[in-house]
Amino acid sequence: MTSVDALSSGPLFGLPLPDLWFALLFFIFGTFLFLDGFDFGVGALFATREDEEIREQFLAAIGPFWDGNEVWLVVFGGVMFAAFPAVYANLFSRHYLLMFAILGGLILRGLAPEMYEQRHDERWQRWWGRSFVAGSVATPFLLGMFTANWLLGATALVTPAGLLAGLTVVALTVVDGVAFLRLKTRGDLRADLRADGHRALVAYLVLVVVTLAALYALAPDLRAAMRSPAVLGLVAATLLLAAGYAVATHRDRYYAAFVAAAGLVFALVAVIAVLLYPSVDPATGLTVEAAIVPTLSLNLMSIGAALLLPLVFAYFAVLYSAFSGPIEAGESY
């Protein structure tokens, strides 16, 4: 029992584990929003292309990846449950209908590409193509609504800030999706996508500014935090990253644009985390310190995460390197 006593007596190595888990939670959320974000963006762009060959390329681009990307959402849910169970319970039950709407969107988005490939007749593919678009647009929109409601401690299903945040996240996933598709395509399609990227970027910047302004106006409690150096720094970083994305896209620096898109996603998620902290759930007033699980559970999870997360990154490295570069013929099972 001595090892259990040691693990129960205090945080491992005296680390600020509650804050680290808060940071990890948002890091996982950001990773999900970046990785599955480009899948959503590809789904939204799917609506803008009628040509069957191009549509097949869009689906092939995300084929090997989307499942792994979506697991980050499962891990996000699991980590919130494991580290902040009271927040997980309060937040998810409070946004009951929104959560089920998100799940419905994810089901449509997840099924559609697999089903689309099962039959090659027009009606079937039109139906699943629409499902793919609907699921890919609705899910990030609803996630944006959920995040804004979380941040504001709102209990209503639909709030003005929620709607704005939803549109912002949709625009961000399109920026992300373009960056990804430009890695995976060639020729005219790749060139055409440049314009989509610029348009989506402008839309995102306008929406993110409007959303932040709306938050400033609607939530007096957040004003001081919004003027903090951390948030101002992240806004400045967003502008720099957007400029980097635009230049990289213009110059066909595909990987640089992709990295800039990742930066934009993580900057937005970081703004949310900074605005929340030290609270994890403004509606109930639960702070990180109050909501974190007891020491023994926390220490065990920390050991688990320290061992497993590097492995997870190794899996993703294998997957993304196996399928690096533009899509080629011969990727079937």
Added chain:
Amino acid sequence: MVDPVTASRLQFALTTIVHIVFPVVSMGLAPFLVYFTWKDIRTGKPIYEQLRRFWTRIFAVSFVVGTVTGIVLEFEFGTNFAAFATTAGPLFGGPLAVEGMMAFMLEATFLGVFVYGRERVGDALYMVSAVAVGLGTWLSAVWILIANSWMQTPRGFEMVVENGHRVVHLTDPVAAYLNPRFFWMFVHMQNAAVESVALAICGLSAYFVFRHHVWDRPVEHAEFWETTLKIGLVALLITAPLQVIHGDMYARHVYETQPQKFAAMEAVWETDSYVPEYIVAVPTSVENLVDPRAKEIFGIGIPGGASWLASGGNPQATIRGLEEFEGPQPPVAIVFWAFRMMVALGFWFVLLAFWGGYRWYRGELLEDDLLHKALMASAPLGVFAVEVGWIVTEVGRQPWIIQGVMKTSAGVSPGLTGAEATATLVGFAGLYLGLLALYGYVVTRIVRAGPPDGADLRATDRTESSTGATADD
């Protein structure tokens, strides 16, 4: 409108019942896929490539539907059972988080390589990806069952009042996470998954063998289906007897640790020794079917049989009756009948395995039309046995969400309204039944299309699909 407690319970039951089909297929197919991949790489024979690609298609579709239905389950702990999540979270959330990081990540990422990567990666990495996918499916079961077994036989914790809520604090991780029930659950579930898939494989291939050999109809890929039948039969011969053996030990463990559930399984109301094992038991009236306090039962039983099973050989052993337990009881009729169906099916599968094995030994496997029909009829029964087995496990634990610690009714989200819960119940009932129908339709199409022909094994890869299409139109 349904009240939030009932609606949440129905919704969780429904989503679980539908979801479990897909993990069973994934876990059960995994060892077959590893074997086919290994043989494909080692021998280069087209038959193994056909086997690998055919079953990979079914695996991939099952995995997708399993993923989308499974995420809902994880979130339902927060949406519908928030009081349970708050109370049990500090102990129960950990295994779910680790399941995501350790198992689901492994499975989902390497599935990308396995499904799309045959032309992209070398043989060694391809083999690694097959093993990783299989290991991921099995590790998922480990962590989910660690969490579930703790709900059945909770230990290694203390109850503390925190912010006005009763909260579980972990005190002994080994006792909590490696509690003895976990072992029996895992062995029984894992073996059940492989057995279920073996039955489905046998049934499916028996259909084509039957058409070919008995009806003498033209069947494409006759040899493919004959080989498949034999592989399925080998797996069934291994798994079916094991399932009965550890099923018996598992039931004994339930008797020792969850006497209320055991009493419900056997429908024993009054504490007694020398309790018969009922093969059939019929309540004397329809009301008694749903009244857990009903005693009058007409039945055919083996004298002392239940006592003998509970104690591992002593027909005089005492079984505590349901009347000894205060408060509400599990719905006895459901648990009793589900348990009987599971046990009967378990023995039927053993018989089927030996019958097939004997015919094969005699060289009559391809001609025995009665065997083929029995295998075809039994194809979905493995999954059905898993369903009723889980009903015994989960319904038999009621009224407890955590056995002896927290009632299910106390675990439901406090703020949830009947309208919300009913809306999602109806919506997701429709959606999940639609998903099952869609899955059945797609799998049927894959089977109709059959395995890829030797000639197009290479050709289709190059021309037809840059997309991962299954290319059957």
